[in-house]
Amino acid sequence: MTAGNYTIQNPLVKYNLYEVSPLSAVVCFETKTETPVTITVLGKTKEANISHTFPKAKKHVLPVVGLYSNYANKVEIRAYRGESNVITIDVPDVYNGENPVYHMHTTPEYLQDNVIMVSPAGLQLSSAFDYAGDARWHMNVACVFDIKRLKNGNLIMGTHRLLKMPYYMSGLYEISPCGKVYKEFRLPGGYHHDEFEMEDGNLLVLTDDLESDTVEDMCVLIDRNTGEILKTWDYKKFLNPETVSHSGSWSEEDWFHNNAVWYDKNTNSLTFSGRHIDSMVNIDFDSGELNWIIGDPAGWPQDMVDKYFFKPIGSNFGWQYEQHANVITPNGDVMCFDNHHYGCKQVDRDTKNLAAKDNYSRGVRYRINTKDMTIEQVWEYGKDLGAEFFSPYICNVEYYNEGHYMVHSGGIAYNKDGGVSEALGAFEPMLGGSLESITMEICDNKPMMRLHAKGNYYRAEKMKLYGENEVLELGEGEILGELGVTKEFETQIPAEYNGELLPDKYAARIEEEIDRFTFHATFERGQVVMLMLEQGEESHGYYISTTAVPQLAMCCGSFLESDERVTKTNVNKVGLKGEYDIRVIVEDKKYDTGIKIRC
Missing domain, CATH: 2.60.40 (Immunoglobulin-like)
Incomplete structure (x- = not known):
């Protein structure tokens, strides 16, 4: 596709060109001289306008994102100090008559032209909502787990290609918000839960060893340009699955259940979130040796407790349980979403277990001293909200600045009788229940944004729909890396x-x-x-x-x-x-x- 003989006054308009991003389009035209062009999707209010200025060129092939569903969208095309035109792009109802949001409480001054992007955990698909709660971006295929913006402006997300039930995917897509896939990174063990872009552009990816009898206990570093696996971390080399303490959801196969990876350049270390050991675990990037563990020490071997665990100090301290999405702040603090599922270790279930109706979830920030091996709780949000904010699975926190955070409770579930569900939300619709998500942004302990959405969503991220250096590169995408050999059943069945x-x-x-x-x-x-x-x-x-x-x-x-x-x-x-x-x-x-x- 080229700009051809089209002009600003008569552009070529291709709605949902790549067929997976139905709130987007691509417009093409030529200008007589090289000039920057600004595209503005005119919002239902002036504050809801979404604009982006593209670099100067004669041939313009420009992505348009931020369209409304079920709406005749007005889009302004304006050349720098030159002519302009407003075109109409009609978009069908991509939500089939459903409103995906109960309400959004914020102001346009606070959220500006950012959107809150949420990724799937159930039947709902990825969407992004503006300050008014209107959907401005959507995927019509289940590209799952966390969606992040890369330094080059593209998005990265899990593929929609299921490798193995229940959610192990073939790999990752590097993709434009308008749906153009630039790269597919395939991995022998597939992809799940999380990824992290290093400073050099290479990618840390959570994966599996599909030949192993265990899952979710491996991380790899892959080359951004080739898809080659550069380094592998097998968690069984720094933890013994037979001696770890168990969370309430522990199983022999899924003994660690890693749902997050974070690289800290200040200590050259990796931090993993092990849901099924109620612990955040930090290892040396180069050697893979264990540095420390944050979690309730109950049930762990005493020699591990003495060497790797922190001792709480200060008041108002509480351990996290079945946590998700660990983050290292610039000053070295450790944040996570404390799901607080069961509210105790498996060894204490008989005496300390919390029913869902009596439980809570929260964002929490810990300050650790690795010399004295002490830990202090310096912030939390969500505990006072009780069961209405309780998510036994998924969710995340985000650090923006001191005192400025996101807390996304994406796994709220109610049973068919309207009570707080004891089941994980993914199963509740099959039982006649309902699902919700509540995403909060907190600034100096004051709520600045509250998005209440229908359905469960794995994570939430705040971002602009256009990357800072957004361009649409044409041509074939690349398929990098390769899948692994599918494990066969060792015993032949006579038939x-x-x-x-x-x-x-x-x-x-x-x-x-x-x-x-x-x-x-x-x-x-x-x-x-x-x-x-x-x-x-x-x-x-x-x-x-x-x-x-x-x-x-x-x-x-x-x-x-x-x-x-x-x-x-x-x-x-x-x-x-x-x-x-x-x-x-x-x-x-x-x-x-x-x-x-x-x-």
């Missing part, structure tokens, strides 16, 4: 094969992509099922679980099915070569699907 097709009652279908395929089907609970790829004497087997498993953590329920019999089995093409027949073992019979996959 009779007679060439019969898999019965229609299983509703089987294949969704194929360039680097993998997904087998969708519906089976009854408890059936023994295996997906087979066969090529002559070569065969590969992938076990399909039909056993209902209690989920103690569900930081993103976007891919959960309301019918628990529905299965999704993803197989990467890495390690496979040639053409394979796809067959399915159900109990003691092997069926054909009539489908071949070429790898």
